[in-house]
Amino acid sequence: MKRQACIAWMCGCLCVAPAWAQFVVGNDGKTLHHQSGLELSQEGVHEWGQVHFPTVDVAWWTDDAGQPRFAVVRDDKALIKVAQHTLYVQDRGFDPVSETPTAAARLLAKPGGSAWVVQFHTQPLEPYRDALAALGADVRKYMAQQAYLVEVPADRVAAIRDLAFVRAVIPYHPAFKLDPLLVPTALATDGDARRYNLLLHDRSVDRKAELVAAITVLGGTVHTVSKGGLLASATLTPAALRAVADRPEILAIDEWTPIGTDIGHARQLSGVDGVRFSFGMTGDGVRGEVMDTNVRASHFDF
Numbered sequence: 001m002k003r004q005a006c007i008a009w010m011c012g013c014l015c016v017a018p019a020w021a022q023f024v025v026g027n028d029g030k031t032l033h034h035q036s037g038l039e040l041s042q043e044g045v046h047e048w049g050q051v052h053f054p055t056v057d058v059a060w061w062t063d064d065a066g067q068p069r070f071a072v073v074r075d076d077k078a079l080i081k082v083a084q085h086t087l088y089v090q091d092r093g094f095d096p097v098s099e100t101p102t103a104a105a106r107l108l109a110k111p112g113g114s115a116w117v118v119q120f121h122t123q124p125l126e127p128y129r130d131a132l133a134a135l136g137a138d139v140r141k142y143m144a145q146q147a148y149l150v151e152v153p154a155d156r157v158a159a160i161r162d163l164a165f166v167r168a169v170i171p172y173h174p175a176f177k178l179d180p181l182l183v184p185t186a187l188a189t190d191g192d193a194r195r196y197n198l199l200l201h202d203r204s205v206d207r208k209a210e211l212v213a214a215i216t217v218l219g220g221t222v223h224t225v226s227k228g229g230l231l232a233s234a235t236l237t238p239a240a241l242r243a244v245a246d247r248p249e250i251l252a253i254d255e256w257t258p259i260g261t262d263i264g265h266a267r268q269l270s271g272v273d274g275v276r277f278s279f280g281m282t283g284d285g286v287r288g289e290v291m292d293t294n295v296r297a298s299h300f301d302f
Contacts, residue, residue, distance in 0.1 A: 023050045023059045032061060032071070038078050040071040051164045053127040058165060060121035070122040084145035085167070087119060089176040096168040103175035104187055106242055112154045115172035115248040119147040120165050128165060135159050140201040141251065149201065151248055174245035179254035186245065188238040195223065195256040196241065198232040200249050207249045208232065218243055 024033050025045045032041040032048070034057060044064030051058050060070040060083060068083035086093045094101050096119055109115070118137075120128060123146055129139055137152035137160065149172055152160065161169050178186055185191060200207065211232065212222050218240040225232045233256050236244060245253055267273045275281050 022052045022057045023048075030064075032059065034059075034071070034073050034078065036073065036076045038073060038076065040073075040078060040080055041069065043067075049121065049164060053125075056125065056127060058122055058125070068121075072122060072125065081123070083121065085119075086145055087117065087147055087168075088144045090178070091180050096170050101173070101175070103173055104183075106187060107173060107175035107178070107183070107245070109171035109173045110246055113171055113246070113248060114151050114153055116150050116152060116157060116160075117143055117147050117168075117170050117172050117176075118150055118160060118166060119145075119168040121167045122146065122165065124148060131163055131165075132160065149251070172248075174242060177245050177250055177252050179252075182241070182253065182255060185238055186241050191238045193220070193235045193237045193240075195233060195235045197254050197256050198234060198244065198250060199252040200230045200232065201251040202249050203228065203230060211244075211247065211249060214247065215240070215244060220244070 022035055023040070024035070025031070025048065026033070029046075030042055030044050031039060032045045033039050040059065041061065041063065044062075046062045046064075048059060048061035050060075055074060057073040058070065059073075060068070062068050068085060070081060070083050072079045085095050085097070087096050089101070092101065096117070116137075118132065124142065129148075132139060132148070132150060132152075135152070136156050137150040139148045139150050141149040143149050146167075157169055160166060174186075175183070182196075185194070198211070200211070202208075208225050212225065215222050215234050215236070219237065220240045221235040223233045223235065230251070234244070241253070244250060
């Protein structure tokens with residue numbers, strides 16, 4: 001079991017020390033209070049933990065009904081939410097603590113990889129990013145729910161798992177990156193080379209050059225690389241597709257298609273066609289307006 005911890009910046013380094021006094025569970029095991037006097041739960045407190053930062057206090061627990069919850073307290077104000085433990089990748093969702101995602105062995109990350117998914121007991125917070133950075137991790141992308149995709153050397157993963165606010169750390173497997181329709185192709189022992197879209201999570205010129213070089217060594221053909229963006233395309237054999245999917249800079253892969261008119265697809269995916277055909281609603285005579293009134297500075301995250 002991880003220890004509850006207080007994480008504070010001292011002398012320019014990250015220090016961990018006990019912090020038992022930030023939150024207190026009532027003698028009846030039903031209530032949870034913050035040291036400021038805020039009452040955070042009356043529905044039971046089980047399997048709970050806490051962490052303290054200079055700017056925010058955080059606690060997580062399971063209530064009597066088995067519902068995971070968390071509270072973020074800042075400036076004597078509390079945000080209390082139901083925790084979301086389902087991790088979503090492509091067309092599937094699973095709990096990384098209690099479930100093992102199903103994937104063929106050839107679509108699992110090789111040992112020693114640097115692409116990892118880090119899920120928290122709570123919503124991600126800026127102090128979490130700071131703590132990950134202090135351990136040498138680069139946060140690349142938010143992942144639903146309550147998780148980050150990070151790049152970090154494999155020998156630092158154990159230290160990340162030991163952070164009190166971290167719930168789970170799992171590899172970002174090639175199976176997570178592939179469009180489900182591509183899985184049979186990626187598992188094939190042979191087959192024709194096909195063209196794919198490659199979505200990266202790093203815009204740097206050096207990383208793109210490394211990817212181009214790797215694809216060339218694999219016998220693939222690179223067709224396009226976005227200079228300032230994150231998209232590339234390449235023709236790959238099934239074996240090369242598996243190898244590219246295991247590269248840490250790759251976020252997602254789907255099949256390349258020629259440029260076409262996609263408004264029909266957009267109407268299907270957004271549900272517009274369903275409303276139109278089911279209810280006869282066309283939008284004729286309806287006007288809509290979206291108005292941006294600037295940043296709401298009172299939002300809790302500020």
